Amino acid sequence: DAGVTQSPTHLIKTRGQHVTLRCSPISGHKSVSWYQQVLGQGPQFIFQYYEKEERGRGNFPDRFSARQFPNYSSELNVNALLLGDSALYLCASSPAVGTAYEQYFGPGTRLTVT
Amino acid sequence: TQLLEQSPQFLSIQEGENLTVYCNSSSVFSSLQWYRQEPGEGPVLLVTVVTGGEVKKLKRLTFQFGDARKDSSLHITAAQPGDTGLYLCADNAGNMLTFGGGTRLMVKP
Numbered sequence: 548d549a550g551v552t553q554s555p556t557h558l559i560k561t562r563g564q565h566v567t568l569r570c571s572p573i574s575g576h577k578s579v580s581w582y583q584q585v586l587g588q589g590p591q592f593i594f595q596y597y598e599k600e601e602r603g604r605g606n607f608p609d610r611f612s613a614r615q616f617p618n619y620s621s622e623l624n625v626n627a628l629l630l631g632d633s634a635l636y637l638c639a640s641s642p643a644v645g646t647a648y649e650q651y652f653g654p655g656t657r658l659t660v661t
Numbered sequence: 662t663q664l665l666e667q668s669p670q671f672l673s674i675q676e677g678e679n680l681t682v683y684c685n686s687s688s689v690f691s692s693l694q695w696y697r698q699e700p701g702e703g704p705v706l707l708v709t710v711v712t713g714g715e716v717k718k719l720k721r722l723t724f725q726f727g728d729a730r731k732d733s734s735l736h737i738t739a740a741q742p743g744d745t746g747l748y749l750c751a752d753n754a755g756n757m758l759t760f761g762g763g764t765r766l767m768v769k770p
Contacts, residue, residue: 589760652703
């Protein structure tokens with residue numbers, strides 16, 4: 548079975564531009580979460596979606612938004628890119644929400660903002 | 662806001678040596694998890710511990726959870742080059758993970 552897939556693998560954008568990152572969860576998983584990992588740091592929670600509804604949001608500005616589609620795939624959108632948005636963006640899926648469910652991470656999208 | 666501190670930040674050792682890395686939280690863990698992340702990949706779950714004082718073993722890896730559920734250690738016996746990676750502790754609260762900064766381990770052959 549395929550794991551969590553993310554696209555694109557790498558992306559270079561200019562300050563002020565907009566970016567869309569995509570994530571396909573493991574088949575049967577209904578929850579998707581997004582994390583930002585700046586170089587040299589641990590991942591930081593951005594969003595959690597379950598059954599197309601936002602279930603949690605981390606401490607990120609409104610420039611960050613996301614949505615989940617009926618097939619449970621998800622998009623993360625970032626507007627007005629800043630240099631500080633350069634990071635590895637990780638998507639994780641799980642069967643449902645709750646501490647009992649393991650999260651499975653994708654390989655990430657490496658975003659560079661110049 | 663919960664803060665997780667991991668130490669050391671970097672560790673470089675020879676194959677066959679033993680090592681211990683630490684994770685301390687500013688508040689009680691809901692559910693402590695340890696992950697390993699290799700270059701170009703996402704974190705992979707190693708273990709989940711929930712009970713204070715709990716010790717779990719995974720082959721050469723031993724995970725210990727403090728009695729007060731605010732600290733944890735990961736001990737690796739006879740490290741191998743395949744153990745190289747970033748070791749992350751995290752608190753799993755309702756499926757939303759709060760991560761520490763990680764310990765980057767390099768095991769040289």
